[in-house]
Amino acid sequence: MLKTIKYLSWMYFFWGMASSMIFTLLPIFITEDLHGTISQFGFIEGLVVFLSFLSKLCVGFLIDIYRNRIKILYIGTISTIISKILLACSCSILFVVVAKSIDRLAKGLRHAPVDAIFASLTDKKGYIYSYRYCINISGSLTGSLITSLLVFKFGHHFREIFVLACIPTIIAYYILKTKVKYKDKAYTPIVKRSEWRISHIKYLPKEYWEFLALVSLMMLNRFSEGFITLKAKAILPIDQLSNIPLYMGIYELFIIITSIPMGLLSDKINKYIVILFGLVALLIADIFGIFANSNISLIMIYILSGIHMGATHSILSSIIAKIAPIELIGTAFALYYGTDGLVLLISNNLAGSIGQLINTNLTSGPFIMGTVTTSIAILYNIMLIYKHRMNQ
Numbered sequence: 001m002l003k004t005i006k007y008l009s010w011m012y013f014f015w016g017m018a019s020s021m022i023f024t025l026l027p028i029f030i031t032e033d034l035h036g037t038i039s040q041f042g043f044i045e046g047l048v049v050f051l052s053f054l055s056k057l058c059v060g061f062l063i064d065i066y067r068n069r070i071k072i073l074y075i076g077t078i079s080t081i082i083s084k085i086l087l088a089c090s091c092s093i094l095f096v097v098v099a100k101s102i103d104r105l106a107k108g109l110r111h112a113p114v115d116a117i118f119a120s121l122t123d124k125k126g127y128i129y130s131y132r133y134c135i136n137i138s139g140s141l142t143g144s145l146i147t148s149l150l151v152f153k154f155g156h157h158f159r160e161i162f163v164l165a166c167i168p169t170i171i172a173y174y175i176l177k178t179k180v181k182y183k184d185k186a187y188t189p190i191v192k193r194s195e196w197r198i199s200h201i202k203y204l205p206k207e208y209w210e211f212l213a214l215v216s217l218m219m220l221n222r223f224s225e226g227f228i229t230l231k232a233k234a235i236l237p238i239d240q241l242s243n244i245p246l247y248m249g250i251y252e253l254f255i256i257i258t259s260i261p262m263g264l265l266s267d268k269i270n271k272y273i274v275i276l277f278g279l280v281a282l283l284i285a286d287i288f289g290i291f292a293n294s295n296i297s298l299i300m301i302y303i304l305s306g307i308h309m310g311a312t313h314s315i316l317s318s319i320i321a322k323i324a325p326i327e328l329i330g331t332a333f334a335l336y337y338g339t340d341g342l343v344l345l346i347s348n349n350l351a352g353s354i355g356q357l358i359n360t361n362l363t364s365g366p367f368i369m370g371t372v373t374t375s376i377a378i379l380y381n382i383m384l385i386y387k388h389r390m391n392q
Contacts, residue, residue, distance in 0.1 A: 003179075003181070004117070004180060004181065004182050005118065005128065005131075005132075007175055007176075007179040007180045008114055008117065008118075008132070008180060009131065009132045009135040009136075010135065010175055011077075011172040011175050011176060011180075012114075012132055012133075012135055012136035012139065013135050013136065013138060013139035013142075014139055014168035014169065014171045014172040014175070015080065015110065015136070015139065015168070015169065015172055016135075016136040016137060016138070016139030016140040016142075016143065017139040017140065017142050017143035017146070017165075017168040018080075018084055018143065018165045018166070018167075018168040018169045018172075019140065019143070019165075020139070020140040020141070020142075020143030020144050020147065020245075020248065020252070021143045021146060021147050021150075021161060021162070021164065021165035021168075022084065022087055022161075022162055022165045023225075023226070024143070024144055024147050024229070024244065024245045024248050025147065025151070025158050025161065025162075025244075025245070026096075026100075026226065027041060027226040027229045027230055027233070028158075028229070028233060028244070029090075029096075029158045030044070030093065030096060031230070031233075032156075033156070033158065034090075034092060034093050034096065036093050037356065039352045039353060039356045040093060040352075041226060041230070041352060042223075042227075042348050042349055042350075042351055042352015042353065042356075043348075043349055043352060044093070044096065044097055044100065045223070045226055045348040045352070047097065047101070047345065048097070048100045048101050048103070048104040050341040050342065050344060050345035051101050051104045051105055051108075051341070052104030052105065052107045052108050052341065054108070054337075054338065054341050055104065055105040055106075055107070055108025055109060055112075055337075057108075057334045057335070057337045057338035057341065058108070058334070059072055059076075059108050059109055059112035059113065059330075059334070060112045060116075060330040060331060060332075060333045060334025060335075060337060061330065061331060061334045062330070063112060063113060063116050063329075063330030063334075069113035069114075069116055069117055069182070070113070070180070070182055070183075072109055072112070072113045073109070073110060073113045073114065073176065074176065075109050076106050076107070076108070076109025076110035076111075076113075077106075077110060077169075077172060077173045077176050078173065079102060079103075079105065079106035079109060080103065080106040080107070080110065080169050080172070081166065081169045081170060081173060082102065082106075083099055083100070083102040083103035083106050084103065084162070084165055084166045084169050085166055086098070086099035086102060087099040087100060087103065087162055087165075088159055088162035088163045088165070088166065089159075090159075090162075108337065112330065112333060112334070112337065114132075115317060115321075115333050116329050116330050116333065117182060118132065118321070119320075119321040119324075119326070119329045120326065120329070126262075126263040126264065126265075126266035126267040126271065126314070126315060126318045127260070127263045127264050127267055128263075128318075129263065129314040129315075129317045129318045129321070130259045130260050130262060130263025130264070130266075130314040130315075130318075131260060131263065132314070133255070133259050133310075133313055133314040134255075134256050134259045134260050137252045137255040137256050137259070137309075137310075138252075138256055139168070140248075140252045141249050141252035141253055141256065143165075143168070144245045144246070144248045144249040144252060145245070145246075145249055147161060147245040148243070148245040148246050148249070150164065151245060201328075201331060201335070203325060203328060204324060204325070204328060204331070204332060204335075205323055205324075207323050208320070208323050208324060208332060210384060210387075211319055211320070211323070211384075212335065212336065212339055213380070214272075214275075214377065214380055214381055214384060215316060215336060215339055215340065215343075216339055216343050217373065217376055217377035217380055218275075218279070218312070218316075218374075218377045219339070219340050219343035219344050219347060220343055220346070220347045220369075220370075220373035220377070221282060221286065221347065221369070221370040221373045221374045221377070222340075222343075222344060222347065223344070223347045223348045223350075223351040223366055223370070225248070225251070225305070227351055227352075227366045228251075228289070228301055228302065228305065229244055229248070231289060231292060231298065231301070231367075232244050232247055232298055235292060235293060235294070235295070235298055236295075236298075247298065247299065247302050248302070250299060250302045250303060250306070251302040251303070251305055251306040251309075252306065253306065254302075254303050254306030254307050254310060255306045255307075255309045255310040255313075256310070257306075257310065258306065258307050258309075258310025258311055259309075259310040259311075259313070259314055262274050262277075262278075262310055262311045262314075262315065263314055263315070263318070266315050266318060270385060270388055270389075271315050271318065271319050271322075272381055272384050272385045272388065273385060274311055274312075274315050275311070275312050275315055275316070275381055276378065276381050276382065276385065277311050278307065278308045278309075278310070278311030278312035278315075279308070279312070279374055279377055279378045279381060280378065281304045281305075281307040281308040281311065282304065282305065282308035282370070282374050283371065283374045283375060283378065284304050285300070285301050285304035285305045285308065285370075286367045286368075286370035286371040286374060287367075287371060288300045288301045288304065288367075289301050289364065289366070289367030289370070290364045290367045290368055290371065291364075316336070317333075320332050320333055320336055347369075347373075350369060351365070351366035351369060351370075352366075353365075354366060354368065354369050
């Protein structure tokens with residue numbers, strides 16, 4: 001069990017490294033090299049994130065139907081390698097959309113089976129999901145640092161860096177092929193008929209649907225980190241643009257610092273209290289985002305956004321693993337992914353449109369939207385905390 005968790009987590013390390021090497025630079029690549037607009041960037045981010053979560057939704061259902069997680073993971077891992085190669089060859093915005101869409105679909109094929117595997121391996125849900133996320137972000141941090149060195153060497157020749165990003169994905173496939181040993185376990189079906197049906201969704205508890213409502217509100221402000229990159233691009237002088245991967249490194253560092261302590265804490269107290277802490281950090285980050293005009297305020301956005309992700313991202317997965325019946329764990333994650341994808345499609349498009357409308361130069365629009373939506377999510381989360389205390 002522990003070896004399976006370890007090796008799957010290290011696969012996340014190399015996936016995170018590869019993604020960071022590409023997506024740290026992609027907003028600048030789109031807006032400068034391919035002459036795209038912030039509105040087009042928002043559309044691309046919304047579309048590909050939606051495809052990612054749509055993929056997770058479909059795969060989540062397939063896990064409960066066919067109960068073969070490893071085969072799905074193989075398909076996702078190979079697709080990831082292909083997508084990175086295609087992205088390195090991108091010569092137009094349309095090509096970027098196609099390549100990144102394949103990458104996000106591959107992400108769904110990777111994440112959904114791993115989420116289900118982790119849910120079946122341990123009772124320490126908060127810690128184990130936070131551990132995996134910490135390893136993933138450690139890979140992203142490593143990728144950001146490597147990218148910063150590569151930008152210094154290659155300058156704005158981003159395609160060479162995109163080619164090198166293929167290497168970590170190949171290493172991840174090697175780990176899956178040679179190290180991961182896992183077999184799906186048989187379990188008692190939730191109803192007499194063993195085959196999965198969409199109607200089985202009714203067996204998910206009421207707490208799950210309340211949780212899903214909170215996720216919807218939270219994701220309205222989970223627009224792409226690329227908007228923070230565009231904010232940095234607007235603030236920093238041209239000769240300091242190579243520092244952007246380092247700023248992303250600060251963001252990832254604070255995720256690493258925060259995630260495991262928050263995961264351990266969430267196993268001891270009400271998980272929604274931990275989420276509240278993360279939401280407050282995000283609200284403050286949005287306020288900084290509205291008024292940011294210096295390096296210090298920019299760094300604060302990255303720090304607070306990192307704290308938010310460290311305190312919430314893994315905890316959301318651990319809540320599902322805790323409250324959903326194991327027979328419907330794939331379905332529960334699928335609905336979560338689908339909700340994420342739909343709301344993120346809306347939020348990224350809104351963020352891009354509002355950013356274009358309100359303030360093109362300093363891109364404050366997305367953060368104004370985030371301040372409003374995060375405030376609403378905080379109020380709803382407080383209501384859930386109060387409700388759970390009354391039921392105890």
